[in-house]
Amino acid sequence: MAAESKKVLYGLYNDEEDLKGAIKTANAAHLNIMDVFTPFPVHGLDPILGLKESRLHILGFIYGATGALFGFLAMTWIFTTDWPILFGGKPYWSVPAFIPITFEMTVLFSAWGMTITFYTICGMWPGVKAKTLDNRITDDKFCIAFDVTDAPDSDVKNLQGFFTNTGASEVNVKAL
Amino acid sequence: MNLTNTQFVFEGKTKRVLIGGMVLGVLCLVLTALNDDEYHTRFWTNFLHNSVYFTAIAFMAMFFLAAQITAFAGWMTAIKRIWESMGQFMLVGLVLIGIVAIGVWGHLHHLYHWNDPNLNISDPSAPHYDRIIAGKSGFLNPVFFTIASIGFLAIWYFWSYKMRQTSIAQDTMETASRDYYKTERKWAASFLPIGGFLSAVFFWQVLMSVDPHWYSTMFAWYATASAWLGSLALTVMIIIYLKSRGYLDFVTHDHLHDVGKYVFGISVFWTYLWFDQFMLIWYANNGEETIYFKERMNHYPVLFWGNLLMNFVAPFLILMRNDTKRKFGTMFFVALIVFFGHWWDYFYMIKPGARIAAHEAKELAEGGHHNTGLSAPASDALAVKTVLSNVKGEQHESGEQQPAAAESHGEANQPVPNDENMHDAEASEDGAHGASADDHGAAAPADEHGTEEADHGGHGEDAHGAAAHAAEPSGFRLGFTVPGLEELGVMIGFLSLFLFFFFTQLERASLIPLKDPYLEESLHHETGANIEGEGGGHDHH
Numbered sequence: 001m002a003a004e005s006k007k008v009l010y011g012l013y014n015d016e017e018d019l020k021g022a023i024k025t026a027n028a029a030h031l032n033i034m035d036v037f038t039p040f041p042v043h044g045l046d047p048i049l050g051l052k053e054s055r056l057h058i059l060g061f062i063y064g065a066t067g068a069l070f071g072f073l074a075m076t077w078i079f080t081t082d083w084p085i086l087f088g089g090k091p092y093w094s095v096p097a098f099i100p101i102t103f104e105m106t107v108l109f110s111a112w113g114m115t116i117t118f119y120t121i122c123g124m125w126p127g128v129k130a131k132t133l134d135n136r137i138t139d140d141k142f143c144i145a146f147d148v149t150d151a152p153d154s155d156v157k158n159l160q161g162f163f164t165n166t167g168a169s170e171v172n173v174k175a176l
Numbered sequence: 177m178n179l180t181n182t183q184f185v186f187e188g189k190t191k192r193v194l195i196g197g198m199v200l201g202v203l204c205l206v207l208t209a210l211n212d213d214e215y216h217t218r219f220w221t222n223f224l225h226n227s228v229y230f231t232a233i234a235f236m237a238m239f240f241l242a243a244q245i246t247a248f249a250g251w252m253t254a255i256k257r258i259w260e261s262m263g264q265f266m267l268v269g270l271v272l273i274g275i276v277a278i279g280v281w282g283h284l285h286h287l288y289h290w291n292d293p294n295l296n297i298s299d300p301s302a303p304h305y306d307r308i309i310a311g312k313s314g315f316l317n318p319v320f321f322t323i324a325s326i327g328f329l330a331i332w333y334f335w336s337y338k339m340r341q342t343s344i345a346q347d348t349m350e351t352a353s354r355d356y357y358k359t360e361r362k363w364a365a366s367f368l369p370i371g372g373f374l375s376a377v378f379f380w381q382v383l384m385s386v387d388p389h390w391y392s393t394m395f396a397w398y399a400t401a402s403a404w405l406g407s408l409a410l411t412v413m414i415i416i417y418l419k420s421r422g423y424l425d426f427v428t429h430d431h432l433h434d435v436g437k438y439v440f441g442i443s444v445f446w447t448y449l450w451f452d453q454f455m456l457i458w459y460a461n462n463g464e465e466t467i468y469f470k471e472r473m474n475h476y477p478v479l480f481w482g483n484l485l486m487n488f489v490a491p492f493l494i495l496m497r498n499d500t501k502r503k504f505g506t507m508f509f510v511a512l513i514v515f516f517g518h519w520w521d522y523f524y525m526i527k528p529g530a531r532i533a534a535h536e537a538k539e540l541a542e543g544g545h546h547n548t549g550l551s552a553p554a555s556d557a558l559a560v561k562t563v564l565s566n567v568k569g570e571q572h573e574s575g576e577q578q579p580a581a582a583e584s585h586g587e588a589n590q591p592v593p594n595d596e597n598m599h600d601a602e603a604s605e606d607g608a609h610g611a612s613a614d615d616h617g618a619a620a621p622a623d624e625h626g627t628e629e630a631d632h633g634g635h636g637e638d639a640h641g642a643a644a645h646a647a648e649p650s651g652f653r654l655g656f657t658v659p660g661l662e663e664l665g666v667m668i669g670f671l672s673l674f675l676f677f678f679f680t681q682l683e684r685a686s687l688i689p690l691k692d693p694y695l696e697e698s699l700h701h702e703t704g705a706n707i708e709g710e711g712g713g714h715d716h717h
Binding site: 045053057097100151 | 399454459703704
């Protein structure tokens, strides 16, 4: 796939508290952050980045409800209409016996549904090439990235100044 | 972070309200005692119900705290003192359960059928010999009851006292260090096996032995999970109350969110245990176990289904979302439902069983003629069972031609699913019982339990009488079929007693352990949840 090339200016920090402080400074200066990368989930990062709550779990609920309904109705049809079998004198429509399977179908549908949805949204499929700014952001570095594709030199200089002032250990430019 | 307002003051006004609640509770207890049967069943079941519920809440608060400390959990340091103070209520619980134990020794009540003074249940030559209870008499006797109720409670209280003292002693240190924490953690870790194993026996004795013919291996966990939720729900309500009084500024939405996750998770755990207990018995279809649920589903439908509605459906659907666990109003509402719901659950565990026990005692004392070796509900169970074993006999034939069976579903000689049989057994007592007594011998080889019971013999005539009476204690009776106003009053009384003692304990030390090594972690606790437009939690800076 021929992706449009994007010029990214990014700074690396050694500590998540430095990162959070830098984001607050950037917000105050109205700098438009493209994205932030961390090696682990940093608590309290979402509110200061202004990220909206994910809607993935709403889909999860819908998938789960579908699975529950599917499992329950399928067993109802199978054991009352399609192929009724008498187990130990139990009623054909044995709701208590259906519950474990209904539960399992709920979990199966919501887990697979959410996983597939998540991968689809993120554009992750087998063979896709990872766009990584720096390998160390999966290890011990915390990164703030700015999109500077169309930015004038003065803005880039301004951003480099921002990185220096907020304690970034390294500042680089990379084309994605 | 505001750490100034850390000393709780138990105000006179609050004290008066709580004393008023206690007076109401005593009044309601007296009211039920005045208008009661000859065994004062309603009075004693109310007393047992609330004593066990609130004592178990105290125990689970301590047990949960011990688990947190053992796991080096830091988030809960801000609410640690609440659990510590709740746990101290076990001292009052000792007195309350002690009164029940005195009642066992003095035969003041008939909560426990195994303790009937007149029946000589365990003597094979006595007319009221009860084989099932006799087999359990090594366990179901006043001495072991005393050990397993007061004795175990005393052990738990000793541990909770020690943990509390260590935690308070920590406040005297100059700077935060791990010295006292290490000691407290030793007490906490050793409390886990002690509390975990002994609590099962405790619940068998005080709750499950109300139905001495019945047993369930899931019962202890199920009762413990119920108390756990009562404890967590009460914690939520106490936190929100204290915040509304201007305390606990350091307890944020994030702490509440985590307690909310526990309420949600343990509610599902409780449902899992409840359903396991139900389904295993339903599937195994042993008459003497199935009758427990049959009785409750048919005659106590409000208790049975209300239990699931309040303790599973409500918390599951409301707390499923992220933001509901962070809103004080919603959490208080859910905590109220869950707290009441598990009070209701204990009500369900005690009332129908104790009512049957009292009925049996009365019947045996009056008539005293049948020597079936089975109590009334057990012979009812036998009737169900024999009908079921007939079904099993026929099933062998139909098993070979299953697809055909599907087609001839409506025909007369087709085995009928057991729900209908259950109703048949109940509806046509004469027919079903007479037939079942005769058929039983023939059907028995296919069925071990049937053989055991058939050996006792002579249940033809007498089982009729017993079953006819067994239908009697199932009619609507306020305070048993559903909680009446007096029951609610007694609950308010016991809750007031609990809160009074709790606040007295809370006042004795700082609201937050200021020298705890995990204090800072707790003060900066964040769940990572991002809720739009949420003001609270971090605006105390």
